[in-house]
Amino acid sequence: MSKQPHSTADALLQRALQHVEDWEQSWGAFDRHQSLGVDPDRLDAALDEYLERLEGNYPFHHPRYAGQMLKPPHPVALAAYAAAQRINPNNHALDGGPPTSQMEKEVVADLASMLGLPDTALGHLTGGGTVANLEALWVARELHPDQSLAVAENAHYTHGRMSDVLDVEVVPVPADARGRIDLDALNRVLDKYAIGTVVLTAGTTGLGAVDPIDEAVALCEAHDARIHVDAAYGGFFRLLTEDAAPEIEGFPAERFRAIEEADSVAIDPHKHGLQPYGCGCILFRDPAVGRFYQHDSPYTYFTSEDLHLGEISLECSRAGAAAGALWCTLRALPLEPDEGLGPILAACVRAARTWTKAVADSEALAVVAPPETDIVSYVPTTDEPTLSAVHEASQALFDAAMNDPDDPIFTSVYRLSADALATLHPSLTPDREEAAVLRSVLMKPEHETHAASLVDRLAAIAQSVPASSDSVRDRDGPS
Numbered sequence: 375m376s377k378q379p380h381s382t383a384d385a386l387l388q389r390a391l392q393h394v395e396d397w398e399q400s401w402g403a404f405d406r407h408q409s410l411g412v413d414p415d416r417l418d419a420a421l422d423e424y425l426e427r428l429e430g431n432y433p434f435h436h437p438r439y440a441g442q443m444l445k446p447p448h449p450v451a452l453a454a455y456a457a458a459q460r461i462n463p464n465n466h467a468l469d470g471g472p473p474t475s476q477m478e479k480e481v482v483a484d485l486a487s488m489l490g491l492p493d494t495a496l497g498h499l500t501g502g503g504t505v506a507n508l509e510a511l512w513v514a515r516e517l518h519p520d521q522s523l524a525v526a527e528n529a530h531y532t533h534g535r536m537s538d539v540l541d542v543e544v545v546p547v548p549a550d551a552r553g554r555i556d557l558d559a560l561n562r563v564l565d566k567y568a569i570g571t572v573v574l575t576a577g578t579t580g581l582g583a584v585d586p587i588d589e590a591v592a593l594c595e596a597h598d599a600r601i602h603v604d605a606a607y608g609g610f611f612r613l614l615t616e617d618a619a620p621e622i623e624g625f626p627a628e629r630f631r632a633i634e635e636a637d638s639v640a641i642d643p644h645k646h647g648l649q650p651y652g653c654g655c656i657l658f659r660d661p662a663v664g665r666f667y668q669h670d671s672p673y674t675y676f677t678s679e680d681l682h683l684g685e686i687s688l689e690c691s692r693a694g695a696a697a698g699a700l701w702c703t704l705r706a707l708p709l710e711p712d713e714g715l716g717p718i719l720a721a722c723v724r725a726a727r728t729w730t731k732a733v734a735d736s737e738a739l740a741v742v743a744p745p746e747t748d749i750v751s752y753v754p755t756t757d758e759p760t761l762s763a764v765h766e767a768s769q770a771l772f773d774a775a776m777n778d779p780d781d782p783i784f785t786s787v788y789r790l791s792a793d794a795l796a797t798l799h800p801s802l803t804p805d806r807e808e809a810a811v812l813r814s815v816l817m818k819p820e821h822e823t824h825a826a827s828l829v830d831r832l833a834a835i836a837q838s839v840p841a842s843s844d845s846v847r848d849r850d851g852p853s
């Protein structure tokens with residue numbers, strides 16, 4: 375089978391949009407209302423300015439962008455999304471978009487199966503990981519209204535926020551230096567507090583670390599606590615635990631495999647599923663939790679007895695195009711370890727190993743922690759072994775690399791606590807409470823071939839830029 379990895383988005387878009395155009399025409403011609411017309415000069419000016427302003431983005435598509443969790447959707451997703459968007463179905467109710475609602479059920483079943491959940495699992499797509507996690511925490515509260523949530527310090531900040539929204543008490547659980555939940559601490563929390571649900575993370579937003587879900591399962595079972603796994607970032611890596619997947623050093627396969635034991639899982643197709651933003655997913659092992667989603671909208675007209683997706687979602691209107699794009703993408707690039715999504719994810723995981731090895735071999739850079747998935751952490755080497763020196767050098771390299779006029783490289787800055795850094799690098803004097811380190815998300819498969827040269831380039835920039843406090847600026851952390 376010949377592959378067309380670079381089949382142009384243009385050709386796919388044209389084909390998709392032409393098909394919808396023909397379908398529209400088949401319903402009979404009619405005149406568009408003249409109020410919808412646009413003055414050609416105004417349109418030109420608007421579009422010119424719009425397109426120019428879009429150039430203010432960082433080059434998310436390019437290997438030189440190795441910063442946050444950002445990349446364009448796959449051309450298949452783009453074309454499929456555009457086709458459905460032209461029709462604009464709403465997956466709130468089956469009548470709002472019969473084909474894309476059916477596709478949503480199919481892709482949700484595919485994701486459940488990839489994660490090892492039973493066929494009977496209940497789920498739906500969401501606007502993103504935030505709403506997916508909100509629904510999981512809300513169901514956790516409804517099931518155990520008098521109990522607390524245990525959430526590790528390394529979990530995404532959305533859990534703290536959403537617990538506030540839900541007015542649920544959170545018992546924090548310390549994480550280890552590499553950003554994974556500390557199991558001894560979890561055990562103590564489970565002994566001491568009434569915990570209904572424990573939140574674990576498969577692929578932290580900071581360092582891409584994976585909680586020891588496999589070992590946490592028995593602890594939670596012994597204390598009758600449910601498990602919610604936030605796999606918004608890392609869920610798709612579970613493909614790499616299958617027999618046909620390549621072996622990759624340091625990849626925590628057992629922990630990903632144990633996602634199958636979770637009571638609920640959040641996963642974001644708009645992160646590693648090649649989709650445009652607006653595509654998250656929540657899954658529940660026990661379909662009976664659907665009873666919490668009360669629904670008696672007087673507006674939604676029912677033409678079938680089937681379960682409406684709007685009956686099991688907190689959001690009402692949702693883009694049918696998001697479901698259609700994911701469905702078409704997963705048909706073209708299936709959820710398999712050795713074709714489709716698997717090789718893309720494997721390349722990203724290998725890119726992180728290559729990057730880390732190049733950093734270790736470089737005089738100008740040092741590894742902060744070895745990567746578990748595809749997020750790497752590193753710092754410039756400094757003359758003075760202090761956190762202040764590391765902090766300033768990291769900020770300076772971050773700025774210098776992205777502002778290089780000829781060959782810029784975009785990374786991101788991540789703040790680690792002095793405790794974590796003291797564990798990872800005991801020789802550093804902790805003269806600050808936390809320090810900036812550099813972090814790169816290698817979520818494009820092209821990063822595998824570019825990793826070594828990007829690190830060389832960063833090392834060269836690091837050597838030419840002395841850290842100066844002028845360049846120390848606060849930057850946003852990961853989203």
Ligand SMILES: *Cc1c(COP(=O)(O)O)cnc(C)c1O
Pocket residue numbers: 501502503504505507530532575577578579604605606607642654853
């Ligand atoms: C990105 C992310 C979220 C938030 O999801 P959004 O899709 O940005 O709303 C939650 N948890 C983790 C682990 C994430 O990586």
